[in-house]
Structure formats: structure tokens, C-alpha cells
């Protein structure tokens with residue numbers, strides 16, 4: 521069977537009707553990519569309400585890690601629904617909550633004992649990290665990155681610095697958050713070359729924050745996405761995190777990694793920070809961990825979670841159906857060798873895009889690890905001028921031709937399919953993307 525299959529140029533009539541109904545009753549606060557109205561999904565294919573079948577490079581926004589409708593996952597969820605759906609862990613106990621903690625402890629990227637806390641979303645995992653880091657250190661301040669995305673609750677959005685509209689009119693946000701430059705070497709804010717700069721962006725934190733106006737002993741944690749997601753799939757150079765961690769250790773500042781998008785196998789390792797061989801103190805996980813069931817995890821070295829009963833909890837957090845789903849996801853990733861698939865197929869996508877970069881004037885940069893690959897679209901390679909409108913047009917053209925793929929940053933197309941993606945779907949996807957790009961270049 522060959523995909524994609526477009527019967528009517530999307531959005532078709534049924535999709536349009538639902539989009540119109542949405543406008544009447546649903547909050548207009550969402551920043552939609554395009555009018556894909558999903559009816560069903562299977563494997564790596566998404567079917568819309570008009571019968572179009574798209575290749576899914578979105579994985580429901582990096583969530584559907586093991587593909588859509590995986591039989592083992594469905595069975596695990598159904599089995600748990602038959603047993604019981606909820607019994608608040610705020611006050612009581614059940615087994616799979618603990619079992620998931622035990623399984624996570626085996627794969628978390630730090631040594632020693634670990635503890636986990638469950639919420640329902642990425643933002644809730646971040647909020648838990650913000651609270652526990654204050655509790656444990658007795659300090660108030662945070663350091664986060666320009667370009668970062670950590671969620672939309674007031675705490676998480678105080679760390680977020682990706683797009684002005686995410687923060688506009690929501691002030692006052694949490695005080696004491698300092699934002700520093702992310703190591704975005706393609707557009708180095710210091711205009712340096714990352715092969716010879718000796719990680720000047722880490723020195724900046726030391727020289728210009730800690731020696732000028734941010735007493736380091738008042739900073740509870742620094743939080744970093746190991747690969748900046750929403751900010752444009754930006755990959756730090758090899759030397760960055762080791763040097764950063766050294767600086768943080770000198771000042772007793774906790775190192776938290778936001779693996780909400782990059783974690784649970786997406787980059788070919790369980791957690792993206794493993795690519796840098798650095799141990800975090802806190803790890804935040806959501807999205808792919810339960811493949812569509814709501815679950816956010818804040819995990820840390822055990823000694824950090826020294827908070828006392830009543831200090832933090834969540835009624836729905838770690839509900840038994842989500843825990844069953846997460847256990848099944850971990851099992852599927854192991855038994856189907858999906859870390860390997862992410863590494864191999866992600867490597868293939870990156871290589872093919874790098875080849876395109878050689879011949880296409882509007883591809884400025886290709887970067888990523890595993891199945892987290894970004895293509896930066898520019899007006900021309902010399903000026904590196906951001907081509908945001910063109911990126912949007914490429915995305916829309918792909919959509920009309922059966923490739924569900926979205927952008928990030930303002931000019932990056934991101935490739936983040938389910939970890940189950942196969943070559944027979946990658947090749948036509950690359951073809952659709954290249955055609956869309958060529959059209960824009962010709963125009």
C-alpha cells in the first residue's frame with residue numbers, strides 16, 4: 521500500500537464544517553498549524569474526516585511515540601479500564617504507580633537512588649521541578665534559556681521565552697527568573713565559532729550574571745531542554761553541557777532537564793541529555809511517555825525530593841490508566857528496539873536532508889539527533905535571513921499533499937514522527953517536502 525492518499529485537497533468539506541463549529545465554541549487561544557481534522561490513526565498514518573490519509577511526521581506533537589493504535593498499548597489501557605480508572609494517589613495507593621517508578625528508575629540518566637512525582641502534563645512536571653528545587657535548596661531563583669518552551673501555566677511560562685505571544689498580557693510572572701542565551705551555534709548570539717569559542721555562552725553566565733547581579737547562592741535550578749524543541753530544534757555542541765554542569769556544581773545549583781519533547785527514546789537514547797554524558801539532578805518528562813494518555817513526570821535524584829507530606833500532589837496525576845499506558849510504552853520501546861529505529865531512521869532523514877542542503881539554496885541548516893530533526897529555512901545561505909513565511913508555505917504545501925509535518929522556531933520544519941516510522945514512509949515524505957521547497961525556491 522502506498523501513502524499518502526489524498527482524495528480531496530485538505531481541508532475537505534467535513535473538515536471545514538468542524539473547523540467552523542470549533543470557531544463558535546472553542547477557546548481561540550490555540551495557535552493552530554493547519555486544519556487537519558483527525559478521524560482515526562493507525563501506525564504512522566493519520567486519516568482525516570474526509571478520507572485523506574497522511575503520513576504522520578508529527579506524532580501528535582511528539583506524543584504518539586509507539587505509533588497510533590499499537591495493539592499492546594490498547595490492550596494495556598483496556599485492561600486497566602476494566603480493573604479501575606481512578607483512585608486518587610494523593611491519598612491512597614495502587615501498584616502500577618509504583619511499578620512505573622521502578623521501571624523509570626532503571627532508565628533515568630543519573631546514578632544512585634531516584635524518586636518520581638507524577639502530574640498530568642509537561643507543564644505540571646515543570647511546576648513540580650520549580651517547587652522541589654526551591655524546597656530542597658531553600659533558594660528562590662531560576663535560570664532558563666531564551667528560545668525555551670516549558671509550558672503555559674504561570675510558573676512554566678515564566679521560564680518559557682520562545683515567542684512573545686506566550687507571555688503577552690500575563691505579567692506579573694514568577695520573579696527571579698533570568699534568561700540566558702542558548703548555545704545556538706548557527707546563529708551564535710556572540711558571533712563566535714563554536715569550534716574555537718570555548719563555550720563563551722557558559723562563561724557569560726559566570727561573568728555577566730554571577731559576577732554582576734545574580735548571586736549564584738540564590739539560584740535554585742537551571743533548566744535546559746537538551747535539544748531546544750519549540751525554539752527551533754537547536755542542538756548544543758558537545759562541549760556545552762559538560763562545561764555548564766561544572767559551573768552549576770561549583771555553586772550548588774540544580775541542573776534540571778526538560779525532556780518533555782526530547783525524552784523517552786525520541787533521540788535514539790532514553791533521554792537526550794545522555795548524548796552529552798552529563799548527569800542531571802532533575803528530569804521532566806511528558807508527551808511520549810504515555811503515548812497520548814495524560815502523564816507528566818518529574819524525576820530526580822532521591823535526596824532532592826525531601827519535601828514533606830502535603831507539600832505537593834495532584835488528584836489525577838499518575839492515574840492508573842496513564843501508568844498502564846506508560847508501562848506498556850516502555851515495554852514496546854524495549855521489545856521493538858525503537859531506540860535503534862529512532863537512531864537509524866532519524867540518521868537517514870538527517871542525511872537525506874543534508875544532501876538536499878547541498879543543492880537547495882533555502883536550506884540553511886539541518887540538525888538534530890534521532891527522530892528529532894530540524895531544517896532551518898532561510899532566504900539565502902549567506903545572509904541566513906529567516907524565511908518564516910516561506911516555512912509556513914512549505915508546511916501548508918506538505919499538508920495539502922499528504923504529509924503532516926509542522927514548523928518550530930519561526931523558520932524550522934521539524935521531523936518528529938512516531939519512533940516506529942519506516943523507510944517506505946520516510947522516502948515519500950522527503951519527496952513531498954523537497955517538492956514543496958523547490959516550489960518556494962522557484963517562486
Ligand SMILES: Cc1ncc(COP(=O)(O)O)c(C=O)c1O
Pocket residue numbers: 640641642643644646669670671672745749750778779780781782806807
Ligand atoms: C520541551 C517542552 N516542555 C514542556 C512542554 C509543555 O507540555 P504540556 O503541553 O504537556 O504542558 C512542552 C510542550 O510542547 C515542551 O515541548
